[in-house]
Amino acid sequence: MKRLLHVWAKHEKYVNVVLFAAAVVYPLIFTRQYLINVGILCLVYVLLSLSLNVLTGYMGITGLGWAGFFGIGAYTAAILSTKAGWNFILTFLAAMAVTGMFGLLIGMPTRKLSGRYVAIVTMAFCEICRALETNMDWLTRGSRGIPNIPRLELFGMKFNKQAQYYLILFLVLLAVIVMGRIVNSRIGRGVLAVKDDDIAASAMGVNPFSYKVMIFGVAASLAGLAGAFYAHYIGFIDPSNFTFDQSTIIISMTIMGGLGNPMGSVLGAVTLTVLPEILRPLMDVRQIVYGVMLIIMMIVRPQGILGGFNLKHIRQQDSVHKEVRNE
Amino acid sequence: MSNEVILRAKQVTQRFGGLCAVHNADLEVRKHEIVGIIGPNGAGKSTLFNNITGMYKPTEGQIYFHDMDITGKTPYEITKLGMARTFQNIRLFPTMTVLENVMLGVHSKTKANLLDVIFKTKRAKKEEEETLKKAEEILKLTGLYEARYNYATSLPYGYQRHLEFSRALASSPELLLFDEPAAGMNERETKELSDFIFKLRDMGYSILLIEHDMKLVMSICDRIYVLDHGEVIANGEPEEVRNNPDVIEAYLGKEE
């Protein structure tokens, strides 16, 4: 097991390239609409799970109501495209901006509240969002939902299933790159320091509050992006897509996959999207299987399957050992 | 030695509910001075440190850094102005490596924002290189370079203290505040520590330290403040303080 980790660390780049290549060829090999749809759904959840990982894995704040942000992104895109006829590129950007703003707002209570209370704030936020989506009839059409959201198209060309798949794959790639850059920077160090010990971080010149708020904004805007894509892809949204159950699914993916590791989110999202599909014949028992699995996970490996280690650190440590051996 | 006062606490009082942890404390540190704060456990030394560094806003009184009133400023603002501290119970960042801990110390002197980082701007790249170089230099100075990729809290206790010094130095402070730097060190390590502190002074830093080890304090400090029950009961050069009857009664008498 440990060996494997070192090998992975050493060849991380290649592993990433191979995984990405596999994702690229997937819709070329599995051309059935159903399988491509499952692939797209996986990637939407990967993006959601990644976005939550930014907040929960790196910043250490548990986001319990993540579907709230997913919903804001989806509604923003749906409303702007159906009422104002905006192209998807604009609705994506708008969704990110609007959701990011809500992220900053929900980050505000971190000034006074500690982690677990903030988690409850996010949970309440999700419920409020759903209530607003249901009741602001003039804007959201309430529980009737918004139908006929324009499909993704560029210069008059409609995206076919494969093109839609590649678009969400591209968004995921972008998110992974952005996350990587943030983590390996001054900002990323500040985030980790605040997570580890906000008093010491503050004594070393980091403003913990502004970091928490900023990361809330970044994470939320990525969730909003996932929502915007989803709205255009599925064509119809209503408040029942963005419930607390949905939030539970997202956080399960993030935590089970591994906190603080983008690959963890990929693993978590893909497993928990594909598994229910496979277990579909089991119907009701499926929920139980699902629940039991999660409980076992939390006991055996609370930091998640791919959580709790840092490949860069492993690589650095190995390089020093090698130097020492060579001398 | 210049006479320029860089830190001044004026009539600082800190109450916690009914408890008065610090009472009307006056204190000064001049440029290139090594100043000690001594006093029995619970005398209010760490609390005064917390007041100076912005962890607690004093109930009454003012703190000046140079001529600027910094009372009520936040720790990160104060660090940026040029003060850096260590903690009595070491507070390192456990999920970060030794190197990253020190790189974090440079935080207050760097500027790259979120967009710089996402778009990898020239400024961000240059700053990151400089940060790395600076951190490595400091680690060479403090003897931790070989361990740079280890996790901070995997170091032996003594080295963890060195890492805290390193992290503090990384913020390019003018004034260093050490809270019981020799705690848990053996005689040899304490000797090394005093050499290190002298070296820091020669490099141009001013130092305010809290210490229990009398030998250390008496041998390295230019001036000493004695705190008892939150009050400054004496201050002066080591010799004066050592012979002050109040001090002997309050502190040294009990110790020896």
Ligand SMILES: Nc1ncnc2c1ncn2[C@@H]1O[C@H](COP(=O)(O)OP(=O)(O)O)[C@@H](O)[C@H]1O
């Ligand atoms: N945050 C706090 N809340 C309440 N009481 C405190 C707090 N910090 C320190 N004290 C109390 O203030 C007094 C001085 O503590 P401290 O400054 O740590 O002493 P010293 O560092 O001189 O040993 C002690 O009685 C301590 O219990």
Ligand SMILES: [Mg+2]
């Ligand atoms: Mg103390």
